[in-house]
Amino acid sequence: MMCPENVKLIPCEILLRIIYKNKEGYKMDTIECIKTRMSIRKFKPEPVPKELLQEVIEAALWSPSYKNTQPWEVIIISGKKKEELSKMLVALLEKGEPMTPDIPEPKGWPEAQKRRIDDLFSSRAKQLGVDLRDPAVVKAAKIANSRFYGAPQGILLFQDDSLTPWSIFDMGLFAQSLMLAAHAKGLGTVPQAFLTDYAKQTKEFLQIPPSKRLVLGISIGYPDRDEPINQFKTNRVALSEVLKWIE
Numbered sequence: 001m002m003c004p005e006n007v008k009l010i011p012c013e014i015l016l017r018i019i020y021k022n023k024e025g026y027k028m029d030t031i032e033c034i035k036t037r038m039s040i041r042k043f044k045p046e047p048v049p050k051e052l053l054q055e056v057i058e059a060a061l062w063s064p065s066y067k068n069t070q071p072w073e074v075i076i077i078s079g080k081k082k083e084e085l086s087k088m089l090v091a092l093l094e095k096g097e098p099m100t101p102d103i104p105e106p107k108g109w110p111e112a113q114k115r116r117i118d119d120l121f122s123s124r125a126k127q128l129g130v131d132l133r134d135p136a137v138v139k140a141a142k143i144a145n146s147r148f149y150g151a152p153q154g155i156l157l158f159q160d161d162s163l164t165p166w167s168i169f170d171m172g173l174f175a176q177s178l179m180l181a182a183h184a185k186g187l188g189t190v191p192q193a194f195l196t197d198y199a200k201q202t203k204e205f206l207q208i209p210p211s212k213r214l215v216l217g218i219s220i221g222y223p224d225r226d227e228p229i230n231q232f233k234t235n236r237v238a239l240s241e242v243l244k245w246i247e
């Protein structure tokens with residue numbers, strides 16, 4: 001069939017977006033993307049295509065960084081290697097091996113943050129029946145973390161350890177861009193400090209030089225929306241608690 005000259009054909013990609021406009025990942029504006037992202041802790045087993053992961057990481061490359069230093073280095077782990085890494089992390093945990101994080105764990109929290117952690121733990125206990133103040137629950141959570149919450153792929157973010165805390169700030173921006181890009185594409189993520197607990201052993205396993213700092217792990221995959229844990233939406237403090245106008 002001939003197309004009249006003044007009629008433009010809709011490119012296939014746009015046509016698909018129109019057809020699937022209600023499908024997860026399509027037609028999301030930035031504010032909606034920020035507000036609807038949430039940590040995902042149960043995933044469908046099917047792996048995310050490499051091209052899609054590449055697209056998400058490529059988008060995150062556009063994060064700002066101090067003097068455009070772009071201090072991030074990214075590893076994506078999957079398949080047998082991911083299983084082996086999880087096995088190693090669980091074994092270290094079970095043995096009670098001392099942790100070896102590159103960024104030391106906080107020794108305590110100021111009052112405001114303590115209150116917010118308490119609030120998180122209480123609402124999780126109320127909604128999901130699991131209390132993260134119970135050592136047995138913490139252990140189970142650490143094991144689930146070590147297994148990337150069942151995600152088909154895991155992302156590990158590194159940077160050179162000669163970089164200062166300023167560059168850790170950049171890593172946070174990178175991680176958020178990555179998670180928002182993933183969410184916009186219908187993928188789920190969860191940032192995981194737990195995945196950095198055994199940084200020394202993890203780097204040895206991955207053959208990453210000790211001069212690299214393991215900053216954060218992120219599990220990524222297709223969210224299993226039926227799981228109650230993925231229906232647990234955290235709250236935020238009121239704007240008035242954070243924002244002060246000075247005029």
Ligand SMILES: Cc1cc2nc3c(=O)[nH]c(=O)nc-3n(C[C@H](O)[C@H](O)[C@H](O)COP(=O)(O)O)c2cc1C
Pocket residue numbers: 037038039040041120145190191192193194195216233234
């Ligand atoms: C730096 C960082 C480390 C985190 N580490 C973990 C972790 O190890 N395991 C986990 O399940 N969630 C972890 N989280 C997720 C937070 O618990 C979560 O972001 C927070 O409760 C807010 O919930 P939301 O992501 O659903 O909005 C981490 C988040 C950040 C930013």
